[in-house]
Amino acid sequence: MIEMSNTEKAILDAQLGNELVREQLLRHYKPYVINTVGHICKRYVSWSEEETSIGLIALNKAIDTFQPEKGRTFLNYVYLLIKRDLIDFFRKEQQLQFVSLNDENEGASKNNYEIAQSIDQFQKAKQTNDLVEEILELSEALSHYKISFEELEKFSPKHKDTRFSLIEIADAFCNDEECVTYFLKKRQLATTLFSKKTGYRVKTIERHRKYIVTLILINLHPQWTQLRQFIQKGGES
Amino acid sequence: MGKKVVEGIVVKVTEDVVVLLCPDGTFKNVARPTHEAPQLGERYTYIEKKTSWAKYTTAAAIFLLVFISYLFLPFSQNASAYVVAIDINPSIELMVNDAMKVIDASANNVDGEKLLATVGTKGQSLSVAIKKIITYSEEAGFFLEEQVVTTSVIPIKEKENHVIEEMEQTIKNSVDNKKIDVVVLQNSKVTYEEAKKNHLSVNHYRFFKELEHEGVVKTIEEVKGKSIAELRKMKTGEKAIDNAETKNIEPKQNKSSRSDDVNSKQNKSDKLDDEDLKQNKSSKPDDVRHKQNKSDKHDGVESKQNKPSRLDGVSPRQNKSDKPDSSGSSNQEREKEKEKGTTLSQNKQGETQNNNQGMRNKQNQDKERSYRNPAKQKN
Numbered sequence: 147m148i149e150m151s152n153t154e155k156a157i158l159d160a161q162l163g164n165e166l167v168r169e170q171l172l173r174h175y176k177p178y179v180i181n182t183v184g185h186i187c188k189r190y191v192s193w194s195e196e197e198t199s200i201g202l203i204a205l206n207k208a209i210d211t212f213q214p215e216k217g218r219t220f221l222n223y224v225y226l227l228i229k230r231d232l233i234d235f236f237r238k239e240q241q242l243q244f245v246s247l248n249d250e251n252e253g254a255s256k257n258n259y260e261i262a263q264s265i266d267q268f269q270k271a272k273q274t275n276d277l278v279e280e281i282l283e284l285s286e287a288l289s290h291y292k293i294s295f296e297e298l299e300k301f302s303p304k305h306k307d308t309r310f311s312l313i314e315i316a317d318a319f320c321n322d323e324e325c326v327t328y329f330l331k332k333r334q335l336a337t338t339l340f341s342k343k344t345g346y347r348v349k350t351i352e353r354h355r356k357y358i359v360t361l362i363l364i365n366l367h368p369q370w371t372q373l374r375q376f377i378q379k380g381g382e383s
Numbered sequence: 384m385g386k387k388v389v390e391g392i393v394v395k396v397t398e399d400v401v402v403l404l405c406p407d408g409t410f411k412n413v414a415r416p417t418h419e420a421p422q423l424g425e426r427y428t429y430i431e432k433k434t435s436w437a438k439y440t441t442a443a444a445i446f447l448l449v450f451i452s453y454l455f456l457p458f459s460q461n462a463s464a465y466v467v468a469i470d471i472n473p474s475i476e477l478m479v480n481d482a483m484k485v486i487d488a489s490a491n492n493v494d495g496e497k498l499l500a501t502v503g504t505k506g507q508s509l510s511v512a513i514k515k516i517i518t519y520s521e522e523a524g525f526f527l528e529e530q531v532v533t534t535s536v537i538p539i540k541e542k543e544n545h546v547i548e549e550m551e552q553t554i555k556n557s558v559d560n561k562k563i564d565v566v567v568l569q570n571s572k573v574t575y576e577e578a579k580k581n582h583l584s585v586n587h588y589r590f591f592k593e594l595e596h597e598g599v600v601k602t603i604e605e606v607k608g609k610s611i612a613e614l615r616k617m618k619t620g621e622k623a624i625d626n627a628e629t630k631n632i633e634p635k636q637n638k639s640s641r642s643d644d645v646n647s648k649q650n651k652s653d654k655l656d657d658e659d660l661k662q663n664k665s666s667k668p669d670d671v672r673h674k675q676n677k678s679d680k681h682d683g684v685e686s687k688q689n690k691p692s693r694l695d696g697v698s699p700r701q702n703k704s705d706k707p708d709s710s711g712s713s714n715q716e717r718e719k720e721k722e723k724g725t726t727l728s729q730n731k732q733g734e735t736q737n738n739n740q741g742m743r744n745k746q747n748q749d750k751e752r753s754y755r756n757p758a759k760q761k762n
Contacts, residue, residue, distance in 0.1 A: 177395070177423070178423055181393075181395075181396055181420070181422060181423045182422065182423075184396055184420035185396075185420045185421065185422045187420070188418050188419055188420060189417075189418060189419075189420060190396065190397070190398045190415065190420055191420075192398070274424045274425070275424070277392065277424040278423045278424035281392075281394055281404075281423055281424055282423070284394075285394070285395065294395070295394045295395035295402040295410065296395060296397055296400055296402050296412055298402070298410035299402070299409075299410050299411055299412040302409035302410045302411070303409060306407075309407065309408065309409065313408070357409075357410075360410075361408075373404075376392075376404055376405075376406060376407075376408050377408045
């Protein structure tokens, strides 16, 4: 909740005319925009496409018009605006290839099911929104370390034992203040320093370097409750 | 191979993959569905399709197929589709594949072996091989007696008429020498096998069949060791005689002038002589010799016969064969002459209407006699 109020504060700041905060907000929610646009278009979209620009404009509009007292989360609001604007855009374009007959039929048949689901979805939304916020924050944090999500598969442990030992390493790292400050300051993982101190093998750390960075980041942000669950759950199971 | 199920939360969607954060804390990249883009934070289940190993299976299958086809291709290429049997005097058989290439060649007689030893036919196209064979035969002088090339096309696999026709055309076209006659026969595989069984070339066997059918020969032994030209003569000789009779006798029958009749007889007898000469140069039928003594009154006719002008009415083929005879074997001619004389007189005695028929019978008898004799002698 703390960070929720933070975003709300930031949004209010931006609404009042703080361009820097607005810029930060826009950058923070960019991955969400592209993902949402892709989700609505039912295909992958890149930043060079018109739809994504519409999404960004919608995001900007959402920052301007967001009213926290109406009981909506910001992400929900952004999603709503992006969807509305995109539908408008599609109508205006009258792109036959997009709104094809098949698609419409599908939409009609899906409609009832979608309505029924939307209630479920809304209830889930609150949970999901928190999760999405956390993911967005993590992705931003990782970008500082020049890590992208798609690379992480390579560095992920394949076996339970390695996973446990990696979690152990991350815990040990977080307990070492010198390492943590170096990590945050230089945005680098001080492998040699750390292995000298704790005796973990450099080879193991190097092999799973980026995964360990992710684990440390999650450990260092206790507010990411949902993401933490994944790590801890993983440790337990 | 159980299906692999990956479940997790969507962390990022890229063009190709969806990055999932799995419940165990690891990250997984899974293929993105083509017409879908899952939302961030969404719970996503990915069921790994079998394509991963299906791809390998198809690749392996294709590789295997190619491998197997390579294994079997040489065999199918080597399998001869047709057998072309060629008889000039050298008797050879060419195994030809579908692409009209000669794969193998075998000889049925000594001349054929010589020919194959000098002319390399393997791996060449049919037309080239035939050309070579024919030029060699010309140089070696196999065409002196008769300028006929007898060939047979035997389909081994299945009968495709147009292919056989094409082959016939190629065979005929490949012989540029206009003087040389090309006869193309079609034979079935059965005939070919029977011929093989009897150690004869297909063409020989075919001629034997025909001769046997006409009652000229009785056993295969009579045919063995003879050239196709000889066989042909045995067959065509008969026909030619028939033709000669009908041509020469019928119109002249009406006139019934004796000297003319004798002339026509002469022609025929020349022909017979010719055959006699060739087939049994040494032996003469005894009965003919007997007749010779009887008939002294035809001397005048004989003198006429030796003049070349008399031979004008004879067909060119006969003409050719006559020439050497007219100089050398007057004695034999005389015999024939006499024989004819007797037949003529016999016929004169009989009815004029049946004359023609009677003549022909007589003629046939003569011919049969002349054929049988050499055969007997050989045996």
